[in-house]
Amino acid sequence: MSIISIIGSGGMAAAIGGLAAKAGHMVEVMSRDPAKAKVLADRIGDGVTTAAFGTAPVGEIIILAVPYAVVLDVVKQYGEGLAGKLLIDITNPVASDLKSLVTPQDSFGAQEIARAAPADAHIVKAFNTHFSHVLAAGSIESRSLDVFIAGDDVQAKARVSAFVESLGLRPLVVGQRAMARTLEHMCLLSLGLVAHSIKHTNFAIGVSLPS
Amino acid sequence: MSIISIIGSGGMAAAIGGLAAKAGHMVEVMSRDPAKAKVLADRIGDGVTTAAFGTAPVGEIIILAVPYAVVLDVVKQYGEGLAGKLLIDITNPVASDLKSLVTPQDSFGAQEIARAAPADAHIVKAFNTHFSHVLAAGSIESRSLDVFIAGDDVQAKARVSAFVESLGLRPLVVGQRAMARTLEHMCLLSLGLVAHSIKHTNFAIGVSLPS
Numbered sequence: 001m002s003i004i005s006i007i008g009s010g011g012m013a014a015a016i017g018g019l020a021a022k023a024g025h026m027v028e029v030m031s032r033d034p035a036k037a038k039v040l041a042d043r044i045g046d047g048v049t050t051a052a053f054g055t056a057p058v059g060e061i062i063i064l065a066v067p068y069a070v071v072l073d074v075v076k077q078y079g080e081g082l083a084g085k086l087l088i089d090i091t092n093p094v095a096s097d098l099k100s101l102v103t104p105q106d107s108f109g110a111q112e113i114a115r116a117a118p119a120d121a122h123i124v125k126a127f128n129t130h131f132s133h134v135l136a137a138g139s140i141e142s143r144s145l146d147v148f149i150a151g152d153d154v155q156a157k158a159r160v161s162a163f164v165e166s167l168g169l170r171p172l173v174v175g176q177r178a179m180a181r182t183l184e185h186m187c188l189l190s191l192g193l194v195a196h197s198i199k200h201t202n203f204a205i206g207v208s209l210p211s
Numbered sequence: 212m213s214i215i216s217i218i219g220s221g222g223m224a225a226a227i228g229g230l231a232a233k234a235g236h237m238v239e240v241m242s243r244d245p246a247k248a249k250v251l252a253d254r255i256g257d258g259v260t261t262a263a264f265g266t267a268p269v270g271e272i273i274i275l276a277v278p279y280a281v282v283l284d285v286v287k288q289y290g291e292g293l294a295g296k297l298l299i300d301i302t303n304p305v306a307s308d309l310k311s312l313v314t315p316q317d318s319f320g321a322q323e324i325a326r327a328a329p330a331d332a333h334i335v336k337a338f339n340t341h342f343s344h345v346l347a348a349g350s351i352e353s354r355s356l357d358v359f360i361a362g363d364d365v366q367a368k369a370r371v372s373a374f375v376e377s378l379g380l381r382p383l384v385v386g387q388r389a390m391a392r393t394l395e396h397m398c399l400l401s402l403g404l405v406a407h408s409i410k411h412t413n414f415a416i417g418v419s420l421p422s
Contacts, residue, residue, distance in 0.1 A: 099386060099387070099389065099390070100389070105316045105317060106316060140419045140420070140421060141419045141420065141421060141422065143419055148400070150403075171408075172404060172408045172409070173403075173407040173408045174400055174403035174404055174407055174408070175310060175403040175406065175407055176310075178310065178311070179310070179399065179400075179403050181396070182396040182397070182399045182400050182403070183400075185392070185393040185396040185397075186393070186396075186397075186400070188390065188393045189359070189385055189390075189393050189394075189397070192361075192384075192385035192386040192390050192393070193383060193385055193418065195386065196384040196385055196386055197382075197383045197384045197385070198383070198418070198420065202420070202421055203418050203419060203420045203421075204418070204419045205416065205417070205418055205419075206416070206417070206418075206419055207404065207409070207414050207415070207416055207417075208351045208352045208354055208414060208415045208416075208417055209351070209352065209409065209413070209414045210351065210352060210413055210414075211352065
């Protein structure tokens, strides 16, 4: 059992928070709108707490479940409250055309977050390749979802892998932080599938392996 | 039935050529090494022909099945022989570290190929997200493979989709040519999975959809 702090109160916060509470983790919810945090905490389950946005999170693992458009400001606002913490970056820096990324060509979302966070925070990219309602369900076609994981710190990746596994999902480490750029591209892939061939969001990208 | 010309004689040429011949398409093989072209043609099946490297391909669909390191030179060498043709770009511009791409940051493989090809050639990215031996098998875990398709010309994408479907695989169009960059990133994803979590190449990235 771990303590998970979730910053945000949208669909991804609800999905990850719901899975975490169900798996027996302690969950703390923080939203700029305290009423929304309360609603989400009550919805996620008994014993889920809320805390004031911007105060130091109690969690060992902190989920950055806010849109990419605001995540850098949020991380800066938390500042030293995130020192030494394991931050899971679930964001996708997608442009409004849904076909390109807003990040500079020589950077990517997780890199920008690392620059905004305290130097000793560990950034791990994960959960960004799924639609929230699919993630909330935890499986599709009775196959549990694959969660791709990228980050520089080996121990942090191992902790995120264990967390993912505790949720009933399959963790798949893909490399160092630089690989987060590739995971961010996978969001474009999903949006491209929605626009061009699949036409809905009830699907998951994953890996087929011989059993 | 279509006429397919394959430029190249490696694993991907064998995989796509094998599937195409089995599906009843006419297949032409062209390799810089005529002996290799002959060996591959004989291996693929009866009636598979060879032609001299650099001469105008007879195929309606031309598979660029050479490594990215040489594909631009190959396309330039064919020159006007590729005018008006549908070129399937299966290449991956992966650097020797297997973690990054060799293309300029403001470009990507399919874009560089389009610049090297005659202006009226249609470039469609496809087949680049699979390992050749998995592609040759056509399925994994008894699920047929997903082939992601990106390109600018709608009719060319439709023809590639029909070709993919004729091979027993599932075509999934993901968008315009710009999305080929994302498909090229998926090769990094596969290589990252091999290096970090899966440790072998007997897998396929695909989409799970409710049936």
